[in-house]
Amino acid sequence: MENLLSLWQSTGIYNFTGGQAFMMLIGFLLLFLAIKKGFEPLLLLPIGFGAILSNIPVAGIAEEGGILYYLYYGIKLGIFPLLIFMGVGAMTDFGPMLANPKTLLLGAAAQFGIFASLLGALALNAIPGLEFSLKDAAAIGIIGGADGPTAIYVASKLAPDLLGAIAVAAYSYMALVPLIQPPIMRALTTEAERKIEMQQLRVVSRTEKIVFPLMLLTLCTLLLPSAAPLVGMFALGNLMNTCGVVERLSQTAQNELINIVTIFLGLSVGSKLSAEAFLQAKTLGILGLGAIAFAIGTAAGVIMAKLMNKFSSTPINPLIGAAGVSAVPMAARVANKLGLESNPHNFLLMHAMGPNVAGVIGSAVAAGVLLSLVK
Amino acid sequence: MENLLSLWQSTGIYNFTGGQAFMMLIGFLLLFLAIKKGFEPLLLLPIGFGAILSNIPVAGIAEEGGILYYLYYGIKLGIFPLLIFMGVGAMTDFGPMLANPKTLLLGAAAQFGIFASLLGALALNAIPGLEFSLKDAAAIGIIGGADGPTAIYVASKLAPDLLGAIAVAAYSYMALVPLIQPPIMRALTTEAERKIEMQQLRVVSRTEKIVFPLMLLTLCTLLLPSAAPLVGMFALGNLMNTCGVVERLSQTAQNELINIVTIFLGLSVGSKLSAEAFLQAKTLGILGLGAIAFAIGTAAGVIMAKLMNKFSSTPINPLIGAAGVSAVPMAARVANKLGLESNPHNFLLMHAMGPNVAGVIGSAVAAGVLLSLVK
Amino acid sequence: MENLLSLWQSTGIYNFTGGQAFMMLIGFLLLFLAIKKGFEPLLLLPIGFGAILSNIPVAGIAEEGGILYYLYYGIKLGIFPLLIFMGVGAMTDFGPMLANPKTLLLGAAAQFGIFASLLGALALNAIPGLEFSLKDAAAIGIIGGADGPTAIYVASKLAPDLLGAIAVAAYSYMALVPLIQPPIMRALTTEAERKIEMQQLRVVSRTEKIVFPLMLLTLCTLLLPSAAPLVGMFALGNLMNTCGVVERLSQTAQNELINIVTIFLGLSVGSKLSAEAFLQAKTLGILGLGAIAFAIGTAAGVIMAKLMNKFSSTPINPLIGAAGVSAVPMAARVANKLGLESNPHNFLLMHAMGPNVAGVIGSAVAAGVLLSLVK
Amino acid sequence: MTEQMSRGIELMLVGMGIVFLFLIMLVVAINLMSALVQRYFPDGPATAAAASVNAGGIDKSVVAAITAAVHHYRARHK
Amino acid sequence: MTEQMSRGIELMLVGMGIVFLFLIMLVVAINLMSALVQRYFPDGPATAAAASVNAGGIDKSVVAAITAAVHHYRARHK
């Protein structure tokens, strides 16, 4: 008899809190967005599922003794995001960027979104009830980096409590890039500018591709060692791919290893989507600021491109500036799409890949600045 | 000189205990069964090898400082069985079950073996020298679930000392299903019943396959959250496979990841096959009760199928009831084989896959009950 | 303002120590050797990169909180080298050795290099400023085993401080085998001896290949359990491959798993290349002794082969003795190459593979002796 | 009969009860779900890809690639 | 304006400054490097293998093997 009673008292129905129920719905929403809307499914599916699992009453899957509790150590110790970054590095081709280095500046300008939304977060403190510390603001700003692993890495160091919301915002807005960017790009460019055709890119030699990641890491070491973990693992992955002598390691890094870590990382991030942490005014602030960050980053990139087009010897289509926010490769595809709309013979994809990957470096650098100055 | 002496004193011959020697022979026996007899080689080979390694004198491979000691944490923390379960989920097709849901009840009935052998274990306490606690009994009973990861997960929580014997029994009897089940199935069915042909199953839509794992997890959350870790990871794997948008994660979960974890899990289980833990009357009890559990589970499934056949609108061949014990896919193949013996045109395989996978859910539910009530 | 200052004070330029700069150059040198010279790239590339990362000022990538600090636990606990050894075992074919077992003695003789360089290390203590303990000497000697995982495993147990230098020496000299061995081999053999053709090897049955790893482990258990971790994991990998019933585990062990662990192992080894540990007279000693170890091991193998050729019923080409140092498969290829120089119809590769894999066993045995006697 | 035995029997009754309750509710839920899906979201049968146990450890995507390669070849050499 | 706000603005100025400084120096370094490489180590264009994102999760080496298999077959059946 008391078996039945204790069993009833151990059901979810008996133990559900409103918060848990709501967070599980958030989890299902993320699954819906991932599966039906195709929002970054590789990340949002595990994240959404992690949110569901960690909010199941009684089970305590995200508490000590539960699998998500232990998987989370991979984020806490900074291992998972760096391994993902290594895999991304192995999948990245710097050829287009090396063929037209000045497009790196577009990747710099677009990081303005990071710092603008950082300021925005601080400004929101004016609203009673909102209380963003400088660390919180920095972690929120990095959403504007439009780069998942970087955002998770920084958030796990500066504001673990906001990690869930920040990761969700980062990946959601990356998926929304095709909706967020075009209006801004159209608003800031003339039809004539969008028609601009760019010169065919030169072919980049293998040696250059091998030397580049080492050069990047060296520069990072000299100027901004606080960015070295991110830049270093990224460079390692890229070198493994370009050097051509460790093909089996490169393949594993960009396939099985990154897949395994992606599953674990997603679940662990989801485990941070608890009611206490997520159901706060802060979260709305984060979502709002994230959108602003993407918008401002896009605008800054486009404006920078217009400027450069003025002074550059070779023509630059301002649309590719928007790719500077990273969000590889969606942002580059968006630039290509808008280019084709104005001029059916104008293929900007390769030209946009330069600023696109430059944006990854740019946000890693910005992350380094924040990690070294925000204490 | 004292070098030679200390060397002699560090040889296995000098240090062997009878128990270690015997357990190494058990290990070799398991390897023989795995390699020559094809008994669940993917698990029994690593388990057998783990048993050999952990019983090598002096080396201390399963003690602090040894690799098996550290690998075992993957079981102790419940990580390995759940990752295997995720992979199994990704390899499972619920189509046949969704096409004929009432066969789920066969998967319920067959779990009777779990509780019968639980009682059996308690009854054995009457024998002087045998001393099974309720936790022990529950862990032994779960052998009747005929599902490896579930048995290991439950045993690691309720009776770590019996883990080795329980895992060995579970996998051995799964391999013996083609020997254990047929006599029972023949004894309980008439030739006429075995001849029964079942209706062609309808085709199940992809949407249903995507919704099902989420529905399953929701129900588990509401009724029996203590089963959520098992059911949840199983549902995650299944969703990754059916949703179709994270194919690379699904492939990794059902190939490289499950392979890696299988090697580690097997070795760690084997490391629990120490003389102190295994060379006890208890072990004989476990082996005996495991066989009983499989037999009773099979019988219960068949009888349930006969009942349903009486009242069901569409004919049900009682043979498929035996597949309810899970032991995927052997039990389903056995049902198919016996069906063909009685009627060469009667292919029951797909019909038996329904109760077969339902049995996996059934034993996970039973595991949840035991984990929440046996404290 | 003080932002800018603190930022300047956090740059690498500001914080660089001479030692770090030098070690980073060592790292780049290793990358150069790996990529341009093809020196064991699978290991030396990650090791070199690890050296660079761990010597970046401020970042502290190899200190608590940094990824290399945590990855190093895989070596500290002895897990990584053993997993690599398992994978190597799965990739090893003992066929040629089983077809001509007496070539095992060549694998024994070649281990003389290990103990000779051990003595050499102790002799160097005569030089003021050099201070090798017996443990140091043993760890250095194992370089002569010409087997990476074994060297790393032993060094991590006996002399963690020397791990970096020892691993670098071991892999570098393995890569240099085609330069180190030929002169020695020519000096110790006559043209006539190099011309010797050997009898076609018999075909080895699958059963023999399945039984062998188990026999090897049993012998190791009886005689030298301290070698059991190495020999055991090697035997496990080999058995998984030869038994044929766990193909998916074997494939994973020799592909994805070994690749993942290789990346982690290489980075962790590199993280031990710190200025304090590496910039010492000891390191020069290690590099020198390593070369000596390879040379003496090669010589011992060749001389043993000449002896055996005298007394053996079937002819033995002394060149294959050099393959006894292991360094699989380079040493065997070298023997084959020199054989072809003297006699274009004389293919020694398969005959040299026997002593080559025997050398792996030989160095594992030697490692066991050192681990059990040097305390 | 020992107190432990009686707990065991109670456990059996409760346990089997829950198992049946759970799976019966699952049957109901599935029937409901299938009806709704077939009514409101008919999307044709599941793709083979989404089904079937992946036995050999060999990647579906690989098989796909092979099939593709061979088909494509066949197409070009009619 | 709050002290925090002013820190934020300072952070923005410094931050964007560093980002630009870093990437400008990278541009310079790349131009230098490319010039040197093309001058002293010309090695022809990068191999396709070394470039491009590996999307489908299917191994380049596998694709290679398939292509090889099919080519080889084609060759033998001209």
Add this chain to the structure above:
Amino acid sequence: MTEQMSRGIELMLVGMGIVFLFLIMLVVAINLMSALVQRYFPDGPATAAAASVNAGGIDKSVVAAITAAVHHYRARHK
């Protein structure tokens, strides 16, 4: 000669002794085993699958599948 040196020499003698002892016993064991196996369990030569180093990191099962695909194709298009 230092005490350490003498320990080293002793270590060398013992060590090489053990290495030879171990491998000689292994030779004996192998000869015995091979004789027994060939006498009582003759099973024909090892399959290629069971042998050889897997270099390229590409799955034997994949190669098998490719070969199969191509063969099968060839068979159907004689």
